[in-house]
Amino acid sequence: MVNIRQLDPSASPLDYYGYELRRAREAAGLTLAQLGAIVFCTGSLIGQIETTLKVPTREFSERMDAALGTDGKFSRLVGLVLRHQLPSWFQPYAELEAKATFISSFQAQLVDGVLQTKAYARAVLGTRDDGDIDGKVAARLDRQRILARDQPPVMWVVLSEAVLYQEVGGREVMREQLAHLLAMQKRQWLEIQILPFEAGAHTGLMGSFYLLRFDNDPDIVYTEDFVQGHMTANPEAVKEGSVRYDHLQAAALSVADSAALIARVMEERYEDQPDGRDLA
Template structure:
């Protein structure tokens, strides 16, 4: 059998595959045997060992338990998933994970840290250049910061347009808006909707994020269609903060925002059949 040789220094994904093969062989297990223990196929194990497939966090936890590797793969998978993000985005993701306060204005789409798997897949698949599974897994893994014992305080100003922009179909949107309503129950997370009736506002130029830290300088982050831009320039952060204050003032209250999300969910993505005849609910 021709087994592909990996260079463990080539990438985090190659290193993960190299270590997985080494640990499996040290345990005297075949691909199929390890697969049966961690509830997947031997083929999937082989694809991960040859860096053809991106491992998931749950898979890594099962492998650690099966091979007694003391959390090795659970630690490595974070590096692997981070490497699936665009290279220009990785520095921002690192700072995002350290932030004590996150304020974001989203002009068209649901905020990435609040996207469901199906919604994220639809967004990231618009111009899919391969490895969509890895990109989706990386985005969902970023969301783990919201489940920490001490998560960042997060405030989201979401344009009403994001509620109406149908991404992935009505069923996907209904699931997404339901998730937004569920997240409103978290005491450290608030969502305000900026209604169409607000007219001209300070966020018309597009989405932006403000990150504040306990020790590091505050950061403002913006994106264009090519890449992101992150700066700790105090004047830029001051300008972003003023714009954000005006957006919050123009947006609906948290309770009224939840009511609008629920109304759009029922009226636009309710129980009417999809074009193929299947009910959405």
């Protein structure tokens, strides 16, 4: 007899999702293979999601809703599942980020998570193999949905020039990532500036940080280290963060000059070039 893993739907959002998916599939009288054939994926993948071995994506959830006639149930659940894949200390920030009307971001070493490509995010998150990397990547990419809303937040991002040269994932991944930054700059509510090396000492030397502004709630400033995040609405801290950010914007290249620098680095550093052996 096949040993069917019993799930506790109250254990986590992922367990609840798997429990409900199995229940809906069985109610429809479908085997894993039959449902897989309908939604163009393997029955094995569906089984892994039902037993919490894999994290579902939004696309997968939409297919399940269409195939099982569940009226958007899994499309609604997947947001909770993906949010739960984020580090527990980061989840409060992610919830506020999704509600913010204005986001200011300074990044000293990496591309902002909301602007990362899938390959870049995988390379960043894969530096430590501590769990389901697919789930972590899906959760990070899901944060980017805020930019696709009908009324997205106004977002201003200042990146240190070092971000362009820190080769994360290899040249092809970096080329794709910088091309993505250039494409994102065309969005009406998003601006990207590069803080050049020539700026010298600047107000962001202490590290990356975010400022979030809301329509009806206090502003907050968010920083993090490798252990946890730190978020505060203390007026003095928010004021200090705002002043620091204003100085960073003033020292950074203009939006147009920043785009030109991104394009130049992408071409000169990451375009395909013959290696030394070919030249020899």
